[in-house]
Amino acid sequence: MKKMISLIVGILLLSSLPFYLHVSHKTTDPSPKEGQRLDVHKLESIVNLASSGDKPGVNDVKAPSFTLKALDGSYHTIGGKRDKPVVIHFWASWCEACSVEVATLRKLYGQYKNQVDFLGINVSTEEKPENIEKFVKQNNLTYPILLDEHKHAADLYQLHALPTVFLIDKDGFVLDTFHMVDPLELEEKIRHLAESS
Template sequence: MRKNIPILALLIVLLGIALYQNYGNEVRSFLGAGSDKKTLGAALAEGAPKPGSPSPAFALQGLDGNTYKVGGERDKPVLVNFWASWCDPCKDEAPDLVKLYEKYGDRLDIYGVNVTAYDTVEKAEAFVKEYGIEFPVLLDKKEEAYKKFNGVAFPTNVLIDKDGVIQDLIVGILPPKDLEAKIKKLLQSS
């Protein structure tokens, strides 16, 4: 096995050189080298709807059989949470969303959107049961809603005001107090 280590190291170096030669400009651009500097977050968020713009509209069926709509004017602001059952940060965030729904559910809709294109209905149902989720859980079986928000990571949270305007788009998990502060700000502005 020790005889193979130099050969493996050489292969890795050669592979790195080949990738750099073929994709060097793209890698340098993505990592921020050269004149076109981008942060990883900016690169991920390219093409996503921006705060201050109207939310893309979608309608999805929930686990309860009802159809839920996002986009345009509504009675309450909404937090749209895109997730998958296998996502560890989603598991970490689920209890916080349950608490936020208990605290603000009379003034804020929370829709958990399981991106079922990357999951299964059965696993989504088990997740909902395990975490005691009572807010509506929608099934994005064809990834249509997630794509409208240029989804790139789980969880992704979108805060939308009563006028259907995106107020915040959060890729990844926030500490519970930070997410709650954003919700309070959303409720104060609505």
């Protein structure tokens, strides 16, 4: 009889395992429908579009949707229509090139914050919170810093190097993407983004 009860309990536990796994991996964070990953082959079309100066068409690349928590505890969503275009800067505190690029982004944020949203995304799977906060403080960053703790956004955006910047228009199309560029070129790209809004 004891063996029969143990067998029934075992079957019940095993049959409830998928439900437990489903519930335990649900999040209570606010999260709209997540977007599809960027097609890596379309990244080339994004760069070509940016260099031609054309506007995106119906077959061009929509920015993948995601929601991340910021350092201040608020949540920010990327994807879909917005009031302003957005600059997304993927970075890490240990990345020297990120430190160089962020100085120009800070300056451009001061110039264009009324026309363009700026979001820094720390790819923080291997970062200590104190290093992130130190980087933000040392670089006097006042735009929102989002924490990509599980590389979810990095994966959606097919991130392969740091720093990486994405420029996204008000309709949610990716207009340009690039790694470390000359400060004057970066300024020109963001000026163009601001004027397109």
